[in-house]
Structures are given as structure tokens and as C-alpha cells.
Amino acid sequence: MSSYCASRFRTLRRASTEVFVGGIGVGGSHPLRVQSMTTTNTQDVAATVKQAIALAEVGCEIVRVTAPNKTAARALKDIRAQFSAAGFAHVPLVADIHFLPSAAMEAVEHVEKIRVNPGNYADKKKFAVTEYSDAAYNEELERLHEAFSPLVKRAKELGRAMRIGTNHGSLSDRIMNRYGDSPLGMVESALEFLRIAESHDYHAIMLSMKASNPKVMIEAYRLLVQRMAEENMHYPLHLGVTEAGDGEDGRIKSAIGIGSLLLDGLGDTLRVSLTEDPVYEIPVARALAAKAQAMWRDGQNIAADRFPIDAPDPLDPFHFQRRDITDLALAPDVELGREQPPRVIVRAPSVAKLPDFAAALRSPSLKDNPPEGLLVPIADASALAELGAQTLETPSAFLGLELGATLTPDDLRPTLDQARGPLLLVREVASADLPSVDAWQQLATSRPDTTLALSATPAVWAELAPHLATHAAQRVIATVSIAATSDDRHAIGAYRDVAATLRTHGLKLPLWIRNTTAARLTGEPDFLSRLLDASILTGSLLCDGLGDLMSIETEPDAVRAVKLAYNVLQGAGARITKTEFVACPSCGRTLFDLQSTTQRIREKTGHLKGVKIAIMGCIVNGPGEMADADFGYVGGAPGKINLYVGKTCVQYNIPQKDADNRLIDLIREHGKWVDSDT
CATH class of the missing domain: 3.20.20 (TIM Barrel)
Incomplete structure (x- = not known):
């Protein structure tokens, strides 16, 4: 088993090729680049430009805008022109594409970068169970080659960059049937599109492997890097935990996934996806980037590690397995063991x-x-x-x-x-x-x-x-x-x-994982910095299967220290002590106000310990990202909500004014509702 990074003990930055998004260099020797995404309706040019300016003013270096159809893609021309006229010609714009190659072909004319989701771009996602023969699978790949090649050729002609952005929640039926709902499936989905691009000698590419589960996200990026290295590919990585949610929980999940990879030397650009106004994503992303860059080293003296790259790694970094320990009772009701939290x-x-x-x-x-x-x-x-x-x-x-x-x-x-x-x-x-x-x-x-x-x-x-x-x-x-x-x-x-x-x-x-002052990364010791430090250290180790006790000793307030500890455990999926929410960040595809809806549903259901609820603004990643959720609340049409049990839609087009109560009724029907005692 080859390693996915130069060192698991020091931050030796992965060598990646340099890709320019407009005038912004990503990868190579460039610093980590911070990104975000507008949440406005793209066809509302004035509102989108206003939000893009707000993002750029707080330090966002690359701004992404959704282009769900050709009309929205055409609006990117005016958005680019007005954004440049406002003094931000140096800030690249990215068109976010799902489903429609025609929208991508329009958008590539106007912006510096195109993001395509290989699970949605000219592919099918209907959760159909089909056995693909090798011949049938190859026929599908030929179809993808024909559908994707025009965009690749035009991007090359215009000097545009591209992100092949795999989402765990939107793997195609073809990938799901051959590789399953797995990190391997995510990687193979991206590599199929990457090979098509390389067949046209196009290399202005970066990749992402996003998931709402930090364990899945971490494993997918590690596997992607290993697979690319085997094929002598060194493309930059865009890091992010998708559908992370809001507030403390969203910041913790993002820090666990992004921070773990950054400290392993992986990552060239990042986005923290919060169900909040996107300007609030930037301080978190900048803090994570600063912590990682302060740890970066040039990769020399690798042999100084006690477990160097050419030695067997004692831990399988691609499959989660909790470390086996001797059972031990600390107190009558507090036991330690592999099956204990x-x-x-x-x-x-x-x-x-x-x-x-x-x-x-x-x-x-x-x-x-x-x-x-x-x-x-x-x-x-x-x-x-x-x-x-x-x-x-x-x-x-x-x-x-x-x-x-x-x-x-x-x-x-x-x-x-x-x-x-x-x-x-x-x-x-x-x-x-x-x-x-x-x-x-x-x-x-x-x-x-x-x-x-x-x-x-x-x-x-x-x-x-x-x-x-x-x-x-x-x-x-x-x-x-x-x-x-x-x-x-x-x-x-x-x-x-x-x-x-x-x-x-x-x-x-x-x-026992102890978050002490000595274990802190760099950064001002404010609450955000302490939260990120605790999430990166404890979350990274838990996602490696390490850790049986934990303490956050950098937080002076007793109550906050305990709450933060339990929230970090929940963010890493190591111990569930409250309702788990999977909530996407808003964008121009969103069919309702995600921020207020998420907060409202949290107030009504936040006491349901162990219940997982997904709140999705549209159908793009919804059914996939909430495949392991108990219930889903998904925008189906303007003012209409679809309710899911797992990835199965059970109620369609409910008026939003009725949807909260219908969700609660659905939870009751499945025996997971308890009344709050507050």
C-alpha cells in the first residue's frame, strides 16, 4: 500500500501542477486560495454582482456562480462585465454546472473557470439497479467522451480552467452499480472525466471529492491522490466538506475534513460551505488556510520520520476501522472499548x-x-x-x-x-x-x-x-x-x-486525545481558532480510528468546553448526542430560504438524539447526500417541498407552509419522534 502523502507526521506539501484561473495561480508554489459561492438568483445580475463584490471585499479570491440553465449562463456575461467595472477584474468567476452541457458551453464563453459534476454532467442518476457488462460500460464511456469533449476543447481554446468536482451525493447510476456508494466510486467518476480531458491534451484542471461525511471526504481525497500518482498526474486539489450545515456544527465538520487533509500536505484551494450568508465562510476558510500554511515545509529530510514513506503504514488510510483496544471500565457507567463511544x-x-x-x-x-x-x-x-x-x-x-x-x-x-x-x-x-x-x-x-x-x-x-x-x-x-x-x-x-x-x-x-495549549496550531487564540484547532486534532484522529477519550483544555469556559467536545465528536461521526443535520449552502438553484428553514427545523427537531435530517435547497445532490439520512426536506419547486425517507421521496410538492408539520408527522410515523422536555 503506497502512501497518499509525503509524511503523516509533518506537513510536507504535496507537489501539484500550476493552474491559472484567470490571473490567480492555484497549486504549484502558490498559497492556498480561498473560494466561495453566491447564493442569489444568477439571472438577477445586480444582486449577484453585489454579493460577488461583498465576497471579494472580505478576501474571497475566486467566486463561483451557479448556471443551472442557458439563460443563467448567458447572464454570466453581464455579471463578469459589471464585476470587472466595479474594480474586480482580477477576481475570477467560476460557473457551476450540473446536468446541462448546453449551459456549460454558454458559460465557458464568459467566465474564467467551469466546474462540472461528473455524476450529473450528461449522466444518469435515478438509483436504477443495473448490471453493466464491460461492453455496455465502455459504451457509456464513449457516450460521455462525446458529450464532454466539446466543453474540453472550447475551454482549451479560450484558456479557461476547469474543476472536475465529484460529490458523494451525485454519483451516477453507472458508477454506483459498478463501484458502490464509496470513495472509490467518487474517484473513478472523476478519473473518467480527467482521462477524457487528457485525451485532448487539456490540463488546466483541478479536482474535488466532496461529501457531507468527513470520513468519506477524507478517504476519497487520499485515494484520489494515490490513484493520480500511480498515473503520474499531479493536478491541484479543491478541498471542501459539502452540506456541512451552519453555526458551530458547520465549522467543525469543515475543519475536520479540510484541516485533516491540509495537515497531510494536501490541498491547493478550499471552500468552507456553510448554510449562512457566504461572507461568513471566508473568515473560517482564511483561518484554516493560515494554520496550514504556517505548518507547510518543503518536503526535504523526509527520511527523518520514524515511519517514512517507503515503510509500511500501520494504518489503512483508505478504509475506516477503529483501533482495537483493551476493554476498561473507568467508572461503573463509563467503559472504554472498541464498541464504546x-x-x-x-x-x-x-x-x-x-x-x-x-x-x-x-x-x-x-x-x-x-x-x-x-x-x-x-x-x-x-x-x-x-x-x-x-x-x-x-x-x-x-x-x-x-x-x-x-x-x-x-x-x-x-x-x-x-x-x-x-x-x-x-x-x-x-x-x-x-x-x-x-x-x-x-x-x-x-x-x-x-x-x-x-x-x-x-x-x-x-x-x-x-x-x-x-x-x-x-x-x-x-x-x-x-x-x-x-x-x-x-x-x-x-x-x-x-x-x-x-x-x-x-x-x-x-x-486519550488532549487538546492543550501546546497542541494548538498557529493563529490568534480566539474562540474560532480554538474550535478549529480542536476539530482538526481530535476530528482527524477520530477519522483515522484513533481516540477513546478526549478533552478540550484550551477552552476556559466549562460549559462551552464540554459542548464543544461533544460537537466535535458528533462532527466526526464518533458519538451522536443530538440531531444530525445535513444542510447545503444556498446558491442560485435553491428553491427556498435555506438559512431560516434550517434554523426553524432545528428549533423543532433538535432534541431528537440520533436522528439525521437532510435539508436540501434543490434536487442536484439531495437524494444522494441524504442517502444515509433518516429524513429529507428538499426543494422540489418554488414554494414546494418534497419529503424523503432515506433516498426515497414519499411526499411530493407539499406547500412550504405545511412542510414542517408534515416532516414531524413523518418522523412520528417512523417511530423516531419524542417530545421535548424543554
């Missing part, structure tokens, strides 16, 4: 602030999802004595003690004798501390409901792991101490390194 720990700032911090955790907003562990730093014997004098009532199932370097097992023994509940002892291990590890483990195992968490750098874990394997470690959790290293290893790489080390020595210790 990752557990949430929250860290108090000090012993002195512990009572107020614990009281905050009893907030009614955390009633259904309290933290399972409460961690408190114990720097020395005086802090230990201060803790012993307190009587705590917390909603957490166990108490964690983060022990300072001067404390010994003897110092802690009286505390263990007096403790009434489960404890987690957290100890930093340096190389010189290895002989004391046995003493700490003996102390922890002397009490049936005490567990030891060992924190160390990857280098120390390389010494610690064989020691633990030899001494048959029991009730031990592994976590990573992030320290600056000469090889610029990022926090994700440090955790991957330790997981590989544990596997090498046959250790199935649970892994």
Missing part, C-alpha cells in the same frame, strides 16, 4: 477554582451530556492537601488528578485511601522516570476503581512501550505530551506516532 473529560484550571468549575458543570444545558471525567491539576503536596479538604459534588463519573513532577506514590497514598469514587491518575513520564512507572502502576492497581494515564512524548513512548509490554501493564491509558521538536512534527503526527508505537509492541492501551 469516546469519552469526554473536562479540565478545571486549579484546585482553588474546582468548586465553581464543578458547579458550572451542573448547568441544565449539560443535563443530557455531562462530562464523564473531571480533571484537576495537582502540582504539589499543598494542592493535594487543598483537594482533600474539599467536598465535591460533580456530574462527572470519575475524578482525574493531573500529578506534578514532585509528587511521589507515597504522597498520594492517603488520598487514595480516603477517596470514595473512581479516580484517574495522570502522570507525565520522562525518560529518566521509567523505573518509577511500575510504582505508579502498583499504586493505581491497589485500588479497584483507579486507572493510570501515562503522558509522554513520542520519543519517550518509544522507550516506555516495550517496558509496559514486558511488565504486562494493566489499567493504563496512553496520552501524548506535545513538545517542540526539531522536525516540526505536528500534534496529529505525534498521536499517530504513539499509536503506531503501541501497535508495534502489541499494546492495546486506550488513547
